Each structure stands twice: as C-alpha cells, then as structure tokens.
Amino acid sequence: MRRVVVKVGTHVLSDQNRLCEERILNLVEFLVALMKSHEVILVSSGAVAAGYSILKLDKKMLHNRQAIAAVGQPQLMAIYNKKLEKFGKSGAQLLLTADDFDSRKRCFHAKCTIDTLLDNGILPIINENDATATEELVFGDNDQLSSRVAYYFGADMLILLSDIDGYYDKDPHKHADASMRKIVNTIDPTELEMEKSTNFAFATGGIVTKLKAADFLLERNKSMFIASGFDLTDVKSYMLEGIHKGGTLFTCKTL
Numbered sequence: 087m088r089r090v091v092v093k094v095g096t097h098v099l100s101d102q103n104r105l106c107e108e109r110i111l112n113l114v115e116f117l118v119a120l121m122k123s124h125e126v127i128l129v130s131s132g133a134v135a136a137g138y139s140i141l142k143l144d145k146k147m148l149h150n151r152q153a154i155a156a157v158g159q160p161q162l163m164a165i166y167n168k169k170l171e172k173f174g175k176s177g178a179q180l181l182l183t184a185d186d187f188d189s190r191k192r193c194f195h196a197k198c199t200i201d202t203l204l205d206n207g208i209l210p211i212i213n214e215n216d217a218t219a220t221e222e223l224v225f226g227d228n229d230q231l232s233s234r235v236a237y238y239f240g241a242d243m244l245i246l247l248s249d250i251d252g253y254y255d256k257d258p259h260k261h262a263d264a265s266m267r268k269i270v271n272t273i274d275p276t277e278l279e280m281e282k283s284t285n286f287a288f289a290t291g292g293i294v295t296k297l298k299a300a301d302f303l304l305e306r307n308k309s310m311f312i313a314s315g316f317d318l319t320d321v322k323s324y325m326l327e328g329i330h331k332g333g334t335l336f337t338c339k340t341l
C-alpha cells in the first residue's frame with residue numbers, strides 16, 4: 087500500500103478559539119476512507135487552540151505557549167479518538183521535535199513505531215512536542231514537520247489541508263484577481279522569501295512554510311498536494327477517485 091501523510095492546520099481544526107468537532111468528524115471520515123487504499127499518517131496542529139479555551143495565557147510568550155499546548159494536546163487526542171471510535175478505529179499520539187530527525191537512532195525508532203501502528207490499523211497522529219521544542223530546535227510550524235515525517239517515514243506524498251484551497255500566483259485574501267496554480271514543478275527561491283502571511287491568530291505557518299515543505303519534498307522526488315480542509319471535495323476527488331479537480335499538486339514528475 088502507498089503511504090501518505092495528511093497535515094491539518096490550526097485554522098481548519100478550530101472555530102473562535104475552540105476545536106470544531108464537526109470539521110474534525112468530517113476529516114476523520116475522510117481519513118478512514120483513505121485508510122482503505124493507503125497507509126495514512128496524520129500530522130495535526132491544534133494543541134494551542136484547544137488549550138487556550140482552558141488556559142488563557144499570553145500566547146506570544148514561549149513558555150505560556152508550551153503550557154497551553156500541554157493542556158490542549160490531550161484534549162485534541164480525546165476528540166480524535168472519540169471520532170475514530172465511530173468508525174471502529176483508534177489513534178496513537180507521537181510528539182516529535184526537529185532534533186528527532188537529526189538523530190538516526192531516534193528517527194529509526196519513531197519509524198519502527200509508526201510501521202507497527204500502521205500494520206495494526208492504528209492511525210498515527212503526530213504533533214510537534216511543543217514543551218521540549220526550544221527556540222533553536224523548533225520547527226514552529228507543522229508544515230515543515232510534516233515534510234520531514236513524509237520523507238523520513240517513507241511516504242510518497244504529503245497532503246496539506248489548509249484554510250486555503252491551493253497555491254495562488256498571489257495571496258487570494260489580498261488580491262481578488264489571484265489565480266490558482268494547479269501543478270507546480272519547481273519553486274523559485276524568491277517565492278520562499280515572501281512575507282509569512284498566515285491568515286489566523288493561532289496558526290504559525292503561512293504560505294511560505296508550505297512552499298518550504300514542498301521544496302524539501304520536490305528535491306527528494308516526493309509530491310505534495312495542497313487543498314482546502316474546510317471543504318474536502320477536492321482532496322476526496324484526488325485521493326479517492328484519482329481526479330484532479332481543484333487544489334495544487336507539487337510534483338517533479340510531468341504528468
């Protein structure tokens with residue numbers, strides 16, 4: 087079976103400072119359908135958004151953010167497992183940091199854990215270990231973490247489910263005439279220097295971290311697909327029916 091990593095961002099998972107259970111249920115329903123044809127690994131943000139409804143500290147301070155994430159992570163996992171249970175499935179939590187990928191031994195053990203979980207029909211759910219991710223080591227955004235997960239844990243493709251339905255020639259929230267790029271084969275270095283441009287207070291990524299993730303994967307002959315996480319129609323068409331209607335595919339292969 088082909089292995090695929092699905093990453094979902096904070097904005098998609100939350101609504102007005104709290105997790106949006108309906109959207110998480112739709113996501114889980116899609117993941118369970120995908121698990122019939124693929125080995126699926128989920129990278130999920132949302133710990134800070136979940137924790138903030140319980141612990142309202144100033145999120146700009148690193149230690150506060152870490153504490154909020156520590157409160158929110160078990161809440162996030164509880165919701166995932168509640169939804170997965172409806173489909174007879176279970177999730178497992180892995181919290182990783184950038185330096186886990188620098189250590190061949192730790193990376194090997196994480197991969198073995200994931201292989202065993204997948205062999206047993208469990209959905210691995212990965213987030214950054216915010217409490218130990220110090221300033222020098224932090225990915226800070228799950229876009230780049232998920233590109234490492236895809237590459238080091240043997241996936242062919244990374245799917246980013248975002249608050250935007252694809253990659254445009256300019257920010258579609260600022261330019262009404264922006265048009266979506268359906269297939270991207272190379273990324274120009276200037277594209278990686280755009281302003282951060284995240285569209286949501288709890289999110290840390292933005293379009294540039296998504297492009298950096300794509301750049302990392304394209305250099306290693308892997309693909310990435312960006313589609314909307316609010317409306318799963320495009321990702322379902324592409325992944326479940328093999329039809330590329332909407333969303334942006336980053337691939338080195340010419341189709």
Ligand SMILES: Nc1ncnc2c1ncn2[C@@H]1O[C@H](COP(=O)(O)OP(=O)(O)O)[C@@H](O)[C@H]1O
Nearest residue numbers: 095248249254256257283284285289291292293
């Ligand atoms: N060229 C672009 N194409 C698509 N989105 C862009 C572009 N430039 C800036 N953006 C912004 O990046 C946002 C996506 O990043 P972010 O809000 O961090 O998403 P997520 O929470 O899903 O990870 C979009 O909503 C959009 O406002």
Ligand SMILES: N[C@@H](CCC(=O)OP(=O)(O)O)C(=O)O
Nearest residue numbers: 095096132133134228290291
């Ligand atoms: N580890 C953090 C991730 C924050 C983050 O990267 O958010 P996003 O840019 O929406 O993917 C959390 O769980 O809140």
